[in-house]
Amino acid sequence: MAIFDDPLHETFAEWHLGFAPYGGGDVGELQALAAQIGPGDDAAFHEVFTRHADHLAAEAADAEAAGHRASARATYLRAAAYYGSAGRVLFGTPVDARLVDGFGRQSDAFARHLALLDAPAEPLAIPYESTHLPGWLVRNPRRPDAELPTVVVGGGWDSTCVDNYLGIGVATLERDYHIVLVDGPGQGKLLIEEGLPLRHDWEAVITPVVDHIVGIDGVDADRLVYQPWSLGGYMVVRVGAFEHRFAALVADPGQLSVGGKLVAGFRMMGLTPEQETHLPELDPDFADGAMQIIQSDRNLDWSLHKRAFWTNGASTLQELVTELSRWTLTPELLAQVTTPILVASAENDRASTDTDALFAGLPGPKTRMHFTAAEGADMHCEMLNRSLANRRFLDWIDDQVGA
Structure with a gap:
């Protein structure tokens, strides 16, 4: 059952469907919003979703003022989710002022949600190069003072702390864990407000996070887990090759070569074997034709052109190819991964096409997990059955760190 006829808007709606078990939206709510938006009308999508998020934020404030703490907490979180989707249609450069404004509103709503938790979350500002990584320590609501895993x-290419909290964090807090939420360069605040792009050597981002949190009371430094998702399925393996203080890693979906999947897509666009021998240098005629194909497809134009150019600091397809050619895990890197790792994939997820190759190349302790269409979890990050994925991932994590 589709919410939107437009494929890009439907992709964004699927985020909310995945978040629904955790307070990020409901089907009827999305259907009502979709009825107000014409096919492919991104301006209307932004306006309608922002207006709805504003309404939710006001409703939450009224509930808080009236002493209805639980309703306020839940509604602030829902507002934050809708602010995020409203901004997603504006991705790209130059950065749209409406995106910056909406991100500020999202951040405020999320902070208000976290402040109303039974154990209010603690903001983090983790030193990173010349700036700080923004994040939160969210303690387990039943055992906030305990030392816990x-x-x-x-996140990955297009998620923020809010998305990661809804997609992973809320489910994790239902078990005996604390969580740390963090956005790196190319994500959230550092992308939208500071303009810092992603980097392939993600260990340079996560090692400062580990340095910072191991000294926090209640954080069991011997039972740390790293669980990003989406593009994070590459990042986590890269981190595992260099940062050995984690007790367990989750790659969803496991990815061996981001650049390799881009080249596979180029072959479908007509890249010849001769042209491929010159990569990462692109044939100019092929690049022109590929951009025409990309821009003629709503999802491709958003994911590769608007999103990937922006988040990877590229202004041309050539620059993107050059950057993503660095996003490959070599056998030498895989040999350095000694931490137990769960490698996941989904049946119809194009990001999962090299998951088997990744798994085969990992010499250390590893577990394979696959999600299928028969389970309704065959799409990227299992978004239409995210609760199934979380149950299975968390059972595995329980087995690794003894929670």
């Missing part, structure tokens, strides 16, 4: 929850 702690899951570092991260």
Whole structure:
């Protein structure tokens, strides 16, 4: 059952469907919003979703003022989720002022949600190069003062702390864990407000996070878990090759070569074997034709052109190819991964096409997990049955760190 006829808007709606068990939206709510938006009308999508998020934020404030703490907490979180989707249609450069404004509103709503938790979350400002990584320590609501295994929850190409909290964090807090939410360069605040792009050597981002949190009371430094998702399925393996203080790693979906999947897509666009021998240098005629194909497809234009150019600091397809050619895990790197790792994939997820190759190349302790269409979990990050994925991932994490 589709919410939107437009494929890009439907993709964004699927985020909310995945978040629904955790307070990020409901089907009827999305259907009502979709009825107000014309096919492919991104301006209307932004306006309608922002207006709805504003309404939710006001409703939450009224509930808080009236002493209805639980309703306020839940509604602030829902507002934050809708602010995020409203901004997603504006991705790209130059950065749209409406995106910056909406991100500020999202951050405020999320902070208000976290302040109303039974154990209010603690903001983090983790030193990173010349700036700080923004994040939160969210303690287990039933055992806030206990020393517990702690899951570092991260994102990928287009998620923020809010998305990661809804997609992973809320479910994790239902078990005996604390969580740390953090956005790195190319994500959230550092992307939208500071303009810092992603980097392939993600260990340079996560090692400062580990340095910072191991000294926090309640964080069990011997039972740390790193669980990002989406592009994080590459990042986590890269981190595992260099940062050995984690007790367990989760790659969803496991990815061996981001650049390799881009090249596979180029072959479908007509890249010849001769042209491929010159990569990462692109044939100019092929690049022009590929951009025409990309821009003619709503999802491709958003994911590769608007999103990937922006988050990777590229202004041309050539620059993107050059950057993503660095996003490959070599056998030498895989040999350095000694931490137990769960490698996941989904049946119809294009990001999962090299998951088997990744798993085969990992010499250390490893577990394979696959999600299928028969389970309704065959899409990227299992978004239409996210609760199934979380149950299975968390059972595995329980087995690794003894929670």
